[in-house]
Amino acid sequence: MSCLIKASGLSKNFGDKQALAGVDFEIHSGAPVALVGPNGAGKTTLFSILCGYIKPSAGQVSVFGVTPGKSETFGRLAALPQDAQLDPRFSVLHQLKFYARLQGFSRKESQYEAERTIELVGMSASLHQKPDALSHGMRKRVTIAQALIGSPEVVMLDEATAGLDPKHAREVRELVASLSGETTFILSSHDLSELERLCGQVLYLEQGRLKEHHTLSAQEQFRYFTLRMEQQEPELIEVLADRDYVLEVVNSQDKEYQIKVAGNSAGLLPDIEILTLCHQKNWRYRQLVNGKTLENQLF
Numbered sequence: 259m260s261c262l263i264k265a266s267g268l269s270k271n272f273g274d275k276q277a278l279a280g281v282d283f284e285i286h287s288g289a290p291v292a293l294v295g296p297n298g299a300g301k302t303t304l305f306s307i308l309c310g311y312i313k314p315s316a317g318q319v320s321v322f323g324v325t326p327g328k329s330e331t332f333g334r335l336a337a338l339p340q341d342a343q344l345d346p347r348f349s350v351l352h353q354l355k356f357y358a359r360l361q362g363f364s365r366k367e368s369q370y371e372a373e374r375t376i377e378l379v380g381m382s383a384s385l386h387q388k389p390d391a392l393s394h395g396m397r398k399r400v401t402i403a404q405a406l407i408g409s410p411e412v413v414m415l416d417e418a419t420a421g422l423d424p425k426h427a428r429e430v431r432e433l434v435a436s437l438s439g440e441t442t443f444i445l446s447s448h449d450l451s452e453l454e455r456l457c458g459q460v461l462y463l464e465q466g467r468l469k470e471h472h473t474l475s476a477q478e479q480f481r482y483f484t485l486r487m488e489q490q491e492p493e494l495i496e497v498l499a500d501r502d503y504v505l506e507v508v509n510s511q512d513k514e515y516q517i518k519v520a521g522n523s524a525g526l527l528p529d530i531e532i533l534t535l536c537h538q539k540n541w542r543y544r545q546l547v548n549g550k551t552l553e554n555q556l557f
């Protein structure tokens with residue numbers, strides 16, 4: 259895993275507004291990285307600095323070992339703004355070819371890049387259509403294809419699923435998962451839960467400060483289960499805590515319980531045990547998730 263991006267003491271002020279306040283992190287190639295935080299946390303500011311659109315007020319930042327915006331980063335890092343638009347007058351093919359030409363591809367190469375990237379996002383059938391003929395989710399896929407032109411090593415997607423219905427949002431997440439390999443994605447979102455299964459690393463920003471820099475490890479996840487119920491079950495904690503394999507049960511939020519299970523519970527299948535118990539006690543559950551939810555890991 260090579261270090262793609264490194265920031266230390268990174269700050270950005272807009273007048274007397276501090277959008278980023280001394281942020282330190284490293285991003286390595288591999289699984290997608292989540293950049294999460296509430297409105298105004300500094301996510302877009304950070305993306306803009308990494309793209310070289312704006313300069314930091316203080317601190318250091320490097321992308322592929324050089325200052326963002328330097329020619330060495332061209333074609334290696336792509337960013338898709340939240341409000342990226344397609345031109346309604348031109349076909350998908352025309353627009354993708356245009357962006358490929360802007361990146362320096364020849365006419366012939368641009369045709370190839372347009373066809374290659376639209377295939378990657380599963381939209382080959384729409385190559386000759388104009389954006390108005392496409393659904394919101396399909397248009398989002400086309401803009402992601404645009405970000406993939408030239409096979410960049412890092413692709414930053416700002417709120418990639420904002421405004422999409424759950425089905426299309428899931429499709430975009432699946433797309434990112436399927437393309438993660440050669441490309442390292444950095445995804446910003448307000449929604450922790452939508453990124454938790456996708457990302458290997460989380461940067462949590464709040465008021466310009468990096469509150470958490472968390473790497474999700476499989477081993478760490480293994481010992482936790484999250485049980486979501488139809489309703490609060492008053493005796494659940496006591497009954498579960500009484501089992502040999504259970505180390506701790508907490509009511510992590512309304513109708514949700516986080517169960518810590520002994521890592522050495524060899525031969526036991528704690529998830530089956532927990533569900534069997536729910537059945538015996540007539541507790542109605544919604545979902546049993548292997549691991550802590552990202553929200554519970556961060557807070």
Ligand SMILES: Nc1ncnc2c1ncn2[C@@H]1O[C@H](COP(=O)(O)OP(=O)(O)OP(=O)(O)O)[C@@H](O)[C@H]1O
Nearest residue numbers: 272275276277295296297298299300301302303304
């Ligand atoms: N060009 C600018 N001029 C002045 N203030 C700015 C500018 N850009 C951002 N800010 C301020 O910096 C802070 C961080 O904004 P930023 O857009 O980076 O947050 P964000 O996390 O992307 O928010 P959102 O989730 O709402 O898009 C906010 O308080 C914002 O008002």
